[in-house]
Amino acid sequence: MGFRVVTLNLNGIRSAATKGFEAWAEAAGADFMGVQEVRAQEADVVDRFKRVAGLEGHFHFAQKKGYSGVGLYTKRDPSAVITGFGCDEFDPEGRYVELRFDSSARKFSVISAYFPSGSSGEERQAAKFRFLERFWHHLAALRASGREFILMGDFNIAHQAIDLKNWRGNQKNSGFLPEERAWFSRMVSQELGLVDVYRRLHPEATEDCYTWWSNRGQAWAKNVGWRLDYQVATPEIAHSAHAAAVHKASRFSDHAPLTIDYGLSL
Template identity: 35%
Template sequence: MRIATFNINGIRAAQRRGFEEWLRDREPDVVALQEVRARAAAIPPGVFGPYHLAYDEGVLAGRNGVAILTRHAPDAVRTWSGTALLRGPGEVHVEVTGLDPAPLARGLREFATQGRYLEVDLADAPITVASLYLPKGGLPEHLQKPGRMREAPDGGARYERKMRFLDGFARQLTRSRQAARATGREFLLMGDLNIAHTRHDVRNWRRSNQVEGYLPEEREWFGSILSPRTLVDVVRSRHPDTDGPYSWWSWLGQSFANDTGWRIDYHLATPALATSAGAAGTDREPSADRRISDHAAVVVDYDLDSFDPTPG
C-alpha cells in the first residue's frame, strides 16, 4: 500500500504546478494533505481524480485545511471540530456534522476549528490514518531581535501558542494511538510537523539552534513522542544517520538547487506498521521550475502482507 503526505501550499496553486499529474503518476492509495487553503466549493473540479475526499477546511479563510484522499470511502472520519466535508469521485461535497470526536486534550480547544487535524479509519486496511498541520510557531521573546527577523517581534506570542499546541497534542496523540489499538488498528500520523528533529534533518543545523522549528525544546518534544513501543519515524528508520531526505526548501534564492532544506514532513507509525515499510523517501522534483509546492511529498510503500496487526 503506497501512502503519501504532502503539504501542497494551496490546492489551486498546486494544481497549476502539476499536482494532478503527480497524483496520477505516483498512484498512492492514501494521501494526507496539509495547507489545502480553500473552501470546499472552491476546490478545482476533478483535481483529486478517482479518490474519496475527507476534508476539514477550518474557519481561517485561505489558511490551513487538512484532508485525506483514499481509494475507498473510509469506515470512519474524525475531526477536532466534529465537522468534516466528504466527497466521492465526481460527487458534490457533503458537510457532515456531529462526528462525535474524542474529548480534546487540555490546551487544544483554541485550535479545534482551525483545520489542523483529521483522521480516518481505512476501509481496506486495519489502519487509522491522521493528517496534521502543526503551527509553525516563532521565537521566544528573549531570542527576538528587531531588524534580524522576517516577521515583526511579537513578544513570544507565536512561540507560546506553538508550545501550548505541543503540550496538548502529545496527550491527544496518545489517546488516538490507543483508541486505534483498542479497535485492532495500526496508527499512522502524517503531516507537516514544522519541527526538524535531529541535525540530520536540517542542512545548516549549526546555525539553526535559535531558529523556530529547530529550537532545543521543540526537538526534545519531538523525541518524547517517539519510541520503539509507540511511534516510529518511518523515513528516518529507513535512512539512519544520513542527511535528509529533506522535504521543505525556501522559495528564496538557491535553497532548492543547493538542497539547503529541512525535513519537517513525517510518517510516524506504530511499530508493526513501521516494520512493514519498504521504499521510503521524498518526491523531490528534478528542478526548481517544476516544484509543485515548497514542500515535497513524502511517500512510503507499506507491505501489509508482511505485518501482524495489533490485536484488539
C-alpha cells in the first residue's frame, strides 16, 4: 500500500496560503504533512487551517505570537498526540508535535520538528547547541523504546558539503558549523542508527537537493541554496522509501517542500 510524507517550512501559514500552499497540498496527495514555522496561534488556525487537503491538523504553537510553531496533518486518526519533547526551555517555543499510530504489531510515530536557528548571534547559537543536546537524548529514548518513526522538519543544519552551494565560505556560519554537522553525523551513524532518507535515495545530488534559499541577493534565481529540511527515519521505514523529490515549480515560502514515498504498509 505505502504512504506519502511531505515536510515544509511555511514561514507563516497565512502567508503561504496567499501563495497557493493549500491548492498545492491538495494536489500533493500526502498521507502525512509536517509543517514548521506556522507563526500562528490556535485562534488563527482553528477555522481556516485545522484541515488542509483532507488532512486533520495537530499543532504545537509557540507561546510568543507570530513565532515558530509546528503542525502535522494526517489522513488517519492517531492513537496519541504529543506536543513538546519534555524540555522546559524549548517546549514554549512550539517546536515538536508527534503523532503515534500504535498497534499490536508496531509502535510507529510521525514527528514534525523545527530546530532553532543560531544565525542571529552567539546567544541563539548557544541555545541551538542546548537544543541539540536535549533533543539527542529524546531521540535516543525513542530508539531505545523500540519505536519506529519518521522525524521530519527544518533542522537548520546542512550536513555535508554537497548540501549547500557555498560550503567553503560557510564553515564558520550557523547551519554548517563543525559541531552541528558532527551532531547530524552521530544521528545517522551506528550510534543512533537513523537514516537520512533523501540522501539514501539520492546520494550524489547537489543542486537538486536544496530546500532553502536566502531572501538576500539573487539566491533563488541563482540556486544558491542549502538543504535544511529532512525526513530522517528508523531503518525499516527508511529502507522502504522509493521516491524523493523537492518541489521547486512554485514557491510558498523561502523553503521548498520535500516529498518522500514509502512502500511500507502501516
